[in-house]
Amino acid sequence: MPTETFEFQVEARQLLQLMIHSVYSNKDVFLRELVSNASDALDKLRLAALRDDTLDADVSDLHIELETDQDARTLTVRDNGIGMSYDEVGRLIGTIANSGTAAFLRELREAQDGAGTEGLIGQFGVGFYSGFMVADEVTLLTRRAGERQGTRWTSRGEGTYTLEKVDDAPQGTSVTLHLKPADPDNQLHDYTSVWKIKEIVKRYSDFITWPIRLVGQNGQNGEKGDDGEASAPETLNSMKALWARSREEVSEEEYHELYKHIGHDWREPLETIQLQAEGTFEYQALLFVPSHAPHDLFNQNFRRGLQLYVKRVFIMDDCEELLPPYLRFVKGVVDAQDLSLNVSREILQQDRHIRMMQRRLTKKVLSSVKSMMTDDAERYATFWREFGAVVKEGLITDPDNRDALLAVTSFATTHGDDGTVTLKQYVERMPDGQDDIYYITGESRESIDNSPHMEAFRERGIEVLLLTDPVDEVWVDAVGEFEGKALRSIAKGEIDLGAREDEQSEGEREKQAEDYAGLLGWMREQLSEDVKEVRLSTRLTVSPACLVADSSDLTPALENMYRAMGQEVPRTRRILELNPDHALVKGLNEAYGEREDRSDLSDTAELLYALAVLAEGGRPKDPARFVRLMADRMERTL
Structure with a gap:
């Protein structure tokens, strides 16, 4: 059969070069990976034979063989498992189909220590290529169970590989490593040494459920018995099921x-x-x-x-x-x-x-x-840093275990820079008079720390949970409450935190509401395409304005999430809240009361709304117009 030469996929070629020129602290992992691949092949064959009694395959003695040749400096890992067809070899060995290839290459380059890099091999499913860490050339001979023709694959890892159809291949796969020249100063990495092979198998593969046999070794002491005949294969692993x-x-x-x-x-x-x-x-x-x-x-x-x-x-x-x-x-x-x-x-x-x-x-x-x-x-x-975001999905999908999940969840909070708090801990330290568990959602800790919605809560020392995972937008509505305390977004609905002694009396607040009634109604008309209501805020102490949603409305982040999933979601008009104690809002109200022609105040109303959008991390619907208006106002101040 003719031998064909192919070029590696670009990613595979890059990976091979990293393997060949790697400085792994522990090259022994290549054997772990090849034995693991062989074990998988045996598992697949036994399963295929169970499901298809017409499969023409020998399953009477499934096993893995290791064979070394000290003179030829080769190490062969052989199994009699499922094997591969000609097309499968080209598809699986010549390319890397793993969607994480780019991530693998990036992490491999960035890993700073040998222990860190060695594990990336198996993690990304490219264990076969690890053989090039110790070999100048790799030969793979395979025949798929049930087929008559086999395939030989050979490469020196230099950008190309050859494929050849063969007629005499045994069932399964054998990988022969033509090892790099011996290093007389480092016998610890002599992979033709029997003791070295035994050590690696015992350390990494003792639990493999298939027998791993060391067959007769050329050029090795002890390869023959007392009668001069080759000794029987030695099983190196215990095959004990740890579970x-x-x-x-x-x-x-x-x-x-x-x-x-x-x-x-x-x-x-x-x-x-x-x-x-x-x-x-x-x-x-x-x-x-x-x-x-x-x-x-x-x-x-x-x-x-x-x-x-x-x-x-x-x-x-x-x-x-x-x-x-x-x-x-x-x-x-x-x-x-x-x-x-x-x-x-x-x-x-x-x-x-x-x-x-x-x-x-x-x-x-x-x-x-x-x-x-x-x-x-x-x-x-x-655990929570690595998996908290995915565990919280269960609060939505698994109501039967919701209590158990709530017991192991924790959240960042305004009462701690680095640590987290459980809902139980939050409730236990709620002050008298607080009936709700307050939270805010956002894309990052920084963005919600600077949110205008936080101002009144920060000033009063009221603890707020800081939720920054996308799933947080959904589970809080699904859960609703904890131990009788409602989960309440500080960016939705009206917030009544109660008056402090130094704040206005009820009568003063009513008078303020009357003073601003005209401005609020006028701004509602001016911004009717964007907001459904304009009202005075009880949650602002520093910022001039903020946007809030009705209690039943979707948040902007949740709207974007649904749209990203291909779902059509109508745009929600939200509520613009104004800080009546802010100089800008006071000035706007005074100008509104003094003028009959208020057309020139429309730009100010528009800018105030755009500032509220920017404060929550959004962008004005017409950025160019916003820039022009801002530049014009800045010019007037000079």
């Missing part, structure tokens, strides 16, 4: 390595959660909460779900039905005893046992977060 063993039998390091294998992550998990359910429906679960959010957590195509096993038999990799979407960052394994081995995703969606498992696993994760919150403030702070 079926007690916590006393398993070290934290073993748990962490399992997490790294499952989660394609290099960092240790934040929390390890083990659950064993007995009774009418038995299952074991071993779950992990990561210590950082994956780069694509909020992408629509984010792969979520737990690994599902049935009686130690792998069924599927991303079983979404085992946890709700707001816990999609949790990784782990669930091993059920009473499900069918050929269970499909469609069946899982209707299975009552699966629903029962989801309820139990969800409660277990939330109770673990609650314990973290109580026992280790620093770990909880890390």
Whole structure:
């Protein structure tokens, strides 16, 4: 068969160069990644054979083989799993289809330490390329189960690769690394050494459920027995299912390595959660909460779900039905005893046992977060910083667990620069006479800190929750109240904080309302396209004006969110509130009362409205006109 030469996709070529010239502190991870890929291939073949009894594939002895040749300086990782077709090799090995490729390359370049860079390999699903850290040339030989023809792929990582169809390839995939020249001063990285291979497998892959066998090694001591014959392959891993063993039998390091294998992550998990359910429906679960959010957590195509096993038999990799979407960052394994081995995703969606498992696993994760919150403030702070925004989605979608979710949520507040407060803590320190839990939403802490809506609350020392995640715009309406206290936006509706001793009496306020009645009605007519009401404000102490929404109106941020999702939302006219104690507003009112022809005041009214829009982070509907009006007013002051 003719050999064809192809060029790597641009991103793949860049990635290869980074791998080849990398300065990884721990190059051993390449073997972990190749063994992990081989394990996945074996899982896929067993699953395919369960679902298709006509598949022409040998599943009698599924395993992984490692073979070294000291003379030729090669290391081969071989499996008899699902394999790949010719087209699949070109598509999967020659290009990087991962949508996070750009992010991967950026993070790989920016990572400052070896420990940081090594984990990015698996995290972004490009583990195969890690072989070029230790090899000058890589050869892949593969044949897809059920097919007759195989494929050979070869590359030196220099921009091109060759593809060749072959007739004598065994089922599965073998990756042969033609290792770089030996470094006599650094025997710790001799990957033809038996002890080195054993060490790596024991450290990273001992829990793999398939046997990892070290076959006869050329040029190695001990490759033959006493009778001169080649010794039998040695199984290097224990193949023990960690989730079926007690916590006393398993070290934290073993748990962490399992997490790294499952989660394609290099960092240790934040929390390890083990659950064993007995009774009418038995299952074991071993779950992990990561210590950082994956780069694509909020992408629509984010792969979520737990690994599902049935009686130690792998069924599927991303079983979404085992946890709700707001816990999609949790990784782990669930091993059920009473499900069918050929269970499909469609069946899982209707299975009552699966629903029962989801309820139990969800409660277990939330109770673990609650314990973290109580026992280790620093770990909880890390959890909430990384995953708080996604957990709050459950306040909208999971009313059954809303109380448990509210118990583990926390928020930035005006009564703390860096820390957060729970709703329970907020309620406990509410002063007498305060009936509502006040909050404000916005795009950033800086923008809402400077919001004019905050002025009266800051002056009176009333605590306000500062909500800056997009989901905050939605869940506050879904929840509504906490322990009988209404959740109240300080940017919606009328706010009555009560009068201070140094403030106006009720009679004085009524007189002020009469004095401004004419101006308010006139401005309502002038700005009728943009506002539905103009009124005096009780929430402003410094700014001249602000915009507020009616209690039932959508906020501008929520309107934009719906539009971004393709939903048509009518534009909401809001309420313009004026600060009657501000010199600009006082002057405008005096001018209004003194003049019969008020046409020249229209520009001032328009500017006042535009200033309120700018104060909340918006932009005037006609920026060019706003600039002209401002320039004209500034010129008059000179």
